Amino acid sequence: MLRLLGEVAVDADGRPVDLGPAKQQCVLAALAVEAGRLVPADRLAVRVWGEDVPRRARATLYSYISRLRQALADVDGVVIERRSGGYALLADSVDLHRFHALRAAAREQADDERAVRLLTEALELWRGDALTGLDSEWAEAERARLARERLAAQGDLVDAQLRSGQGERLVAELAARVGEHPLDERVAGQYMRALNQAGRTADALEHYRRLRARLVDELGTDPGAALQELHRKLLGADPALTVAPGGRLVPRQLPAAPVPFVGRTDELDRLGGTVVIAGAGGVGKTWLALHWAHRHIDRFPDGQLFVDLRGFSPENSPMDPAVAVRGFLGALGVDPGQVPADPHARSALFRSLVADRRMVLVLDNAVDTAQVAPLLPGSEQCTVIVTSRYRLTGLVTGHGAQHVPLDVLAETEARDLLRDRLGAARVVAEPAAVDLLIALCGGFPLALTIVAAHAQTRPRLPLAELADELHDLGLSALDDDDPSASLPSVLSWSYRALTPEEANAFALLGIAPGPDIGVHAAAALVGLPLNTTRTLLRGLEQASLTSRDARGRYVMHDLVRRYAADLAQELPDAALRRVADFYLHTAYACDRLLAPHREPVPLDPPAPGVHLQNPDHRAAAMVWFETEHQCLLAVQQLTFERGWQHSTWRIAWVLNTYLQVRVLPRDWLGVWQLARKATEDMADPGMDVVALQYIGLANANLGHTREGIQHLERALDLAERHGDQVNRGHLHRALARAWEQQGDDHRALEHSAQALSVYQRSGNPVWEAIGLNSVGWDLAKLGHYDEARQRCRAALVLHRHLDTPAERANTLDSLGYIEHHAGNHEEAITYYREALALYRDLGNRLGVVDPLVGLGNAHAALGRPEQAQAVWEEALELYVQLGRDEDALRVRQRLLSLSGTNSLHPGMKSDSATPAHP
Structure with missing residues (x-):
């Protein structure tokens, strides 16, 4: 065997062979690394001498090859061949290639014990550092690369051993490896799992704490999502929990089956389990998947899920898998407020919900394996059909998927x-x-x-x-192998056959922002009445230029849309202005329903031809936002690119309430960052103050509290310099909540008091009531219950008079906390129950969780363990799904003990289901 994983040598009968000078050995190593393949002479020379190749390199190289052939003459199975332009080494066995083959075989193993044996054999091939004794630039780089492969294989081995339950005996080995690689999160995660398997969960949690502190101090970053998810599991609260009792939905998301459907007999026979249908655009991948799914619908009594991942959309913006998982969770009955913020926790919850179900999932138009992996159910009872223009070999090798290539029709x-x-x-x-x-x-x-x-x-x-x-x-031209170069010819013919009105609508749909469009938005785009627009859309659908998804939204095949967008390039931007105005004004009307006491912002009248949707109640407004969320984000990007600065800022403003209610902090941060970027040259301090305020709040919501405080303080300084009294109050209150999150209740009270002072001078009773409750809450956190009670009761009187149910619920929650800590537990229960009823009437599951904990505390203090257990179990589910790890751990501990009367109310109070900020 030729050795590369150690000294470069030939192991004939256990005796090394003298291979001559180091550069001559480097030639052999360079050939052996690519054994069986041609290595051009120029490449060999660079590997031996570096980029500065001597003039007589080829002659010297030929001499080295000749000497190597003599040295290897008596070694069976090793030959250096001269080929056109270079050389190839033929060898029966090279330890490096044996290592690669064993590792690849291990990856394909479903049996972890077999994988352990293969990886152990692979790693035993190493005899020290690779390419020992060689000092060329190429050898040094190759040595470092192979060292990384060795470390990765060691990690693979440990993973397989941990899956086999061998963690206890790995603790010492992994402790040493952690010392060698202190910031390697994969090694840290393996060490934590080993400690947990050894019954040392507390040590695992302590290691995470130390690692996180070091990452923050040295790199200024938190651990990655995977390690954070492991940390949550070790806390004892598995994020993959089922939805709350009360029945489960059976989603029916499959679009209609294609009619008629012909051929594809062989491919249909191969579907089932997890499959990847791969082929060019327009070849019929989705048709095949839907036809099979509908034909076998009886196999899936628990429902069907479908998502277009937009892997090859004209905008080149594939769907984030976390967004797709959120959609699946909604279809399965999970309230949006219960969806975890962390993508890994979100996927874990999804896997848990479908673990015992017989379902079919169609993941359409995927761009790569990373986009699909978080959507896989992890259960053999579910069938998954993925369509993509790529082969997605990662799904085939890493997840056992079957590859079903799809060519053109015979x-x-x-x-x-x-x-x-x-x-x-x-x-x-x-x-x-x-x-x-x-x-x-x-x-x-x-x-x-x-x-x-x-x-x-x-x-x-x-x-x-x-x-x-x-x-x-x-x-x-459709005879060409590349369909993207030929289908436009068909599309141009179809386009010319349309009526002028249809042709105009078709071209405009190609530039519409967002992944899909509804009738009202389409009417604004084309500038025609709703009924006329419906007729045009039906005509385009009949011409196979558009289609409708399961929700009745109009979508285009990506190639069709690209062609349509090309047609629209020379059209005036009046259509885009109309559709932007539609989204802005309709979102504004919806926001007024979600937050009626929010201070309005002025909007210019919508452009002529815009037909607004006007939901008449809060639930309808939420449904509209859920449907149009992605389109609104695309519209904001469109307005930014067009230079419509005011619209960019106002779209952030109208999205603000929805993004907070639905706990979408990354989108919340993104829209305000873009809004501020759009208006940075406008010298409008009021717009800048609001943008900085929400950038700060979004950062705090994401756990970046210090960065959030910095933005809030900049906004406060700007508001004070320009005499913006209203925003001064909002910013002081926002800073109060941020400092509370930092654990500084005294500074929180200082800011709450300043906010109340501003609100009282403003003459706005809603803000005054909110300010009173904020001060009362901070006083209660500091133990001043009598004064806190006085402030919060005054706030409650105002809220009852003003009919502000969301803020009334917040104040009732504060009073429940105050009475519980003051020893008046029956009064606390009364307040908490009223707060819970309001939150539930508002559909705000996010607001429910804190009063649930407080209610359990009061029951426990009164010696009612059964009632305490019931509400704490509900709270625990919500905390886990919301990613509030420390709160979940405290409730878990209280459930285990059900003794004592210490308050478990979380450290930071939820501000509102309907955010009070403008």
């Missing part, structure tokens, strides 16, 4: 498709014309469908004339 299948669409008589009557149509379409189902649709709308037109028209328009 000639007989293409003929069947046209016969089913046009009728057998018409196809049989003109066989030559049908042959030409099939040839021009190149077997692509999308192209054939467009052709058939056009023929259906012109039933008296001979197919020969249709074929001639298509040929004249360049459709013969």
